[in-house]
Amino acid sequence: MNRIYLVGMVAGILGILGASAGEARGSDKRSQYDVPVSALSFVVLKDDNGKPVRNAGVVMHSVGKNGKQDRGGLELKTDAEGKASFEGVPYGKLRVQVFAPGFQTYGEDYEVNKPTMEITIKLKRPGGQYSIYENQQNDKKPDKTPTPDPNAKPQP
Numbered sequence: 001m002n003r004i005y006l007v008g009m010v011a012g013i014l015g016i017l018g019a020s021a022g023e024a025r026g027s028d029k030r031s032q033y034d035v036p037v038s039a040l041s042f043v044v045l046k047d048d049n050g051k052p053v054r055n056a057g058v059v060m061h062s063v064g065k066n067g068k069q070d071r072g073g074l075e076l077k078t079d080a081e082g083k084a085s086f087e088g089v090p091y092g093k094l095r096v097q098v099f100a101p102g103f104q105t106y107g108e109d110y111e112v113n114k115p116t117m118e119i120t121i122k123l124k125r126p127g128g129q130y131s132i133y134e135n136q137q138n139d140k141k142p143d144k145t146p147t148p149d150p151n152a153k154p155q156p
Contacts (some may be wrong), residue, residue, distance in 0.1 A: 039116045041085040044078050044098055047122040052082025056100035056123070060086070063093035063109060098123065 044056045058076040061069035076084035091112050096119065098106040103123040110119065 035090045038112045039087040041118045043120045044082045047124045059097045061095040
């Protein structure tokens with residue numbers, strides 16, 4: 001009997017906390033500093049075929065007035081559908097970087113100015129790299145071994 005009462009009390013306390021947390025957030029979605037905030041959702045796709053990229057890292061940094069990113073930041077991971085989301089991003093400039101093994105790192109600044117925003121990012125495969133010190137792919141390589149003479153007689 002005491003156990004039932006205790007469970008009821010805990011459920012009641014959690015209900016009160018949940019209700020007050022919902023009231024604190026408010027319906028107009030403002031942060032604790034009375035700055036409007038946005039709910040961002042990201043979709044990360046492969047550029048070549050449009051398929052989702054699983055476990056891509058999505059890093060968000062706020063950007064100061066001087067164009068430099070602020071310290072700290074937040075990293076999200078995409079799910080199996082290539083999606084990640086976060087609520088409570090303050091309005092203003094936001095730097096988004098996305099990285100995944102086997103793809104080029106993506107980076108772009110966005111202006112967060114709507115209550116909800118969906119950002120679609122297409123990751124590209126790395127391109128070929130060239131060096132002035134090596135032979136290029138289409139260059140003919142010099143052959144350093146002499147071509148044997150088919151008419152030559154074997155030497156004893």
